[in-house]
Amino acid sequence: MKEKENQNHNVPKTHPRYESLKFRHKIIEGMKNLVVAEAGLIAHGRGECFDYILGEKTTESARKAIRVAVAALLLADKPVISVNGNTAALVPKELAKLSKIINAPLEINLFYHKVGRIEAIKKILEKAGATDIRGTSKEELVEIEGLESNRRFVQSIIDADLIMVPLEDGDRTEALKKIGKKVIAVDLNPISRTAIWADITIVDNIIRALPEMIKIAKDLKNLKKEQLINIVNNFNNKKNIIDTLDLIKEYIEAQKENAFKILKL
Numbered sequence: 001m002k003e004k005e006n007q008n009h010n011v012p013k014t015h016p017r018y019e020s021l022k023f024r025h026k027i028i029e030g031m032k033n034l035v036v037a038e039a040g041l042i043a044h045g046r047g048e049c050f051d052y053i054l055g056e057k058t059t060e061s062a063r064k065a066i067r068v069a070v071a072a073l074l075l076a077d078k079p080v081i082s083v084n085g086n087t088a089a090l091v092p093k094e095l096a097k098l099s100k101i102i103n104a105p106l107e108i109n110l111f112y113h114k115v116g117r118i119e120a121i122k123k124i125l126e127k128a129g130a131t132d133i134r135g136t137s138k139e140e141l142v143e144i145e146g147l148e149s150n151r152r153f154v155q156s157i158i159d160a161d162l163i164m165v166p167l168e169d170g171d172r173t174e175a176l177k178k179i180g181k182k183v184i185a186v187d188l189n190p191i192s193r194t195a196i197w198a199d200i201t202i203v204d205n206i207i208r209a210l211p212e213m214i215k216i217a218k219d220l221k222n223l224k225k226e227q228l229i230n231i232v233n234n235f236n237n238k239k240n241i242i243d244t245l246d247l248i249k250e251y252i253e254a255q256k257e258n259a260f261k262i263l264k265l
């Protein structure tokens with residue numbers, strides 16, 4: 001199976017950027033199958049760019065936000081994980097796993113409407129093992145007030161107390177905050193409007209953040225409610241975003257020397 005995948009995009013496993021190229025091709029494949037919007041390719045490229053200046057690794061600040069996000073999800077009465085095309089194409093199995101561990105439905109919510117997209121995403125999630133998928137039937141959707149984009153159509157999100165929004169455009173996070181929801185964002189851009197508006201901002205690539213969330217959820221599930229509350233209450237999102245910006249500055253500073261080591265001069 002792995003070999004077939006490899007043949008599909010013709011990238012040798014020995015290529016120094018194999019992992020990155022593998023996910024790039026998942027996005028391209030997703031676009032061909034209607035899962036990913038055309039603009040999703042551009043969004044992915046923007047994400048890659050931010051990932052580069054984070055050193056393509058989960059930073060200490062991201063790890064902190066991930067732990068707080070998982071604690072908040074375990075504490076929430078009605079948590080929901082919002083799923084768009086890019087997320088479904090990149091990490092369908094991890095979405096299905098996290099949904100089960102924290103007992104939160106996956107709600108398909110798209111910015112770009114196209115006939116067949118919701119069905120294509122539902123199929124990929126089901127194939128990955130997801131069992132609780134919402135947002136697939138028009139009759140069950142309601143509108144979020146104060147939002148004009150297609151993302152205003154929601155199902156369980158309207159009654160949720162905590163919504164996780166990976167890779168999103170800023171409008172909806174702002175609208176969700178205005179109707180009193182708590183929001184967890186996963187966004188490689190630490191100063192996007194989504195990142196700034198969210199209550200808990202995970203500045204990390206979704207391909208690393210979700211496996212880490214699954215791992216942490218298994219640990220935190222054993223904690224008492226008071227311990228989870230403590231984790232959430234001791235977190236300062238603004239400070240954590242500022243720490244992330246400092247880490248980016250430090251990384252770029254270090255690259256003044258390190259980037260040229262490749263030349264072995």
Ligand code: PTJ
Nearest residue numbers: 039040043047084085110111112167169187188189205206
């Ligand atoms: O599937 P749809 O129709 O709902 O559309 C999804 C996209 C992503 C196309 C849509 O939401 C969009 O246009 O988003 P933006 O405004 O480009 O914002 C996406 C954000 O996600 C940007 O800040 C990117 O840096 C970030 N991003 C991109 N790839 C990743 C990411 N963050 C985390 N992990 C990634 N892999």
